[in-house]
Amino acid sequence: MKAMRFAEYGGPEVLKPVEAAEPHAGPGQIRIAVRAAGVNPHDWRVREGQFRRINPIPLPAGVGQDASGVVDEVGAGVVGIEVGEPVFGRGSNTYAEFAVLSSWARKPEGLSFAEAAGYPSVVETAIRIIGLVGVQQGQTLLVSGAAGGVGSAVLQIAHERGINVIGTAGAANQDYVRSLGAIATTYDAGWVDRVRPLGRIDAALDLNGAGVLRGLLDLTGDPNKVVTIADLEAPMLGIRFAGVGGSMPEALAAAVDLIARGKLHIPVEKSYPLTEAASAHADSQAGHTRGRRVLLV
Known part of the structure; x- marks a missing residue:
């Protein structure tokens, strides 16, 4: 099959199409x-x-966690899903013509395969980190980097x-952020002073790593x-770094429910075509994303 692999750590250019x-x-x-x-940003951070140091991988290696597609093989013990059904979910080495998923759900009707591929990790991450900061109904959450995939969720x-x-x-992206029900402001110089008059900040999330942690700490206390x-x-400031984890089946079920309810x-x-994954990574690293970027196979 055709797949995208990297044989050494480095920039987007190390990501190459291979037969695997x-x-x-x-x-x-x-x-x-x-x-x-x-x-996902996690993909290019792995590639870099x-x-x-904490999770070494043998090279050459594949990349990618999220995907959508059509079931063509069912492993032992799996029930409730059949070959030929459209699904979306998370697995490993998904930048390829075939991929194995460890968590999945049926693709909601009306959702394209391209759209479906953008949901799994970002919804899981969004649900998990909202829970981690313990923000409750009626409280105020500050989200830094609000227009990307996780931010949108x-x-x-x-x-x-x-x-x-x-x-x-x-x-x-100010109008886009407002369209999702949030008060919007820019993150350039003076952002802390622009946020402060907007009211008490009960919790905050950093989604793009733009050096904002001290400001978020100042605002939340x-x-x-x-x-x-x-x-x-983050650990140097006593702040939690939330990597990949949590209950993907629960997140996928929540995504299906939220999508169905509009x-x-x-x-x-x-x-992008699969073979242009390097360009997708370069664009993702440049930031200013609204929503998601996906590779089409």
């Missing part, structure tokens, strides 16, 4: 013919080697739960009320 052996579904897994794969899920949200984003998914220096929509900002 097809994976197969093990117990409790399914294999899909991939139609689309979601591009940011996690190699956080804003809508928090709004649906009755949480007030303030979102910082680039100037071009408590490191336990701040979580980052992007700044590896409470969650994450747009695809741009799609």
